[in-house]
Amino acid sequence: MATLNRPGAPDGHVCGIDMAMEVIGGKWKVLILWALHEQPFRRFGELRRLLPGITEKVLASHLRELEADGIVHRVSYDEVPPRVEYSLTDDGRRLNDALQPLAAWGRERSIAHGMEERAG
Amino acid sequence: MATLNRPGAPDGHVCGIDMAMEVIGGKWKVLILWALHEQPFRRFGELRRLLPGITEKVLASHLRELEADGIVHRVSYDEVPPRVEYSLTDDGRRLNDALQPLAAWGRERSIAHGMEERAG
DNA sequence: CCGTATCCAAAGCGATACTG
């Protein structure tokens, strides 16, 4: 024992968190999850509008990675103009649920820091 | 509504997760938290041994960032040879607690993937 | 023992232009 789960560690898989971090590690990924969990599905342009500042390249690549990781489901309709719908898989919904305590921690923290600023 | 909490978004601070991600975003940070939560404190060299593959530079800089973020507490004893003890702050313990559902999700996932490999 | 200093490689991200 006594080592954590990095590749090369004698007895890895102790805490499981870095597996999760690899999935949500991209700069915008948790925000994509959040945007998807509010609705049954979202279209590409809709996500782009919900994430001001993201580029098409980054949105597309993050969506492809989340799809490869089984977090996001993609349905492409063969129409003109094109229509593509993104949604969370069951595992994606579980991931999003598991993220909620972390979100709550972040919110508490931003409130506390806001109070500091007003006090200081 | 309808936008998330990136800088520049009209009504940020909706989900709070990216604030948390900024704190735990470094490659080894969640592992450092995990290593610290098991004991009241850990010494520098102890952490280095617990995290096989991490370099001294990265460990030191991650610890300094976590300290600046109020997650880790550092106590330096003026002795020869030097002794420094790192521990979680209260906020660090809360963060670690908030990480547990994510860790559970990651463990379930690695189990599921292991079964796939043995089946395929 | 507990770090810092320096340099380098790789990844990630952003800007822009273009396509089916």
Add this chain to the structure above:
DNA sequence: CAGTATCGCTTTGGATACGG
């Protein structure tokens, strides 16, 4: 509408050597 292609920058992390 929903992407892909290309390029360059910035950030991050790794290797190694050295210092209090």
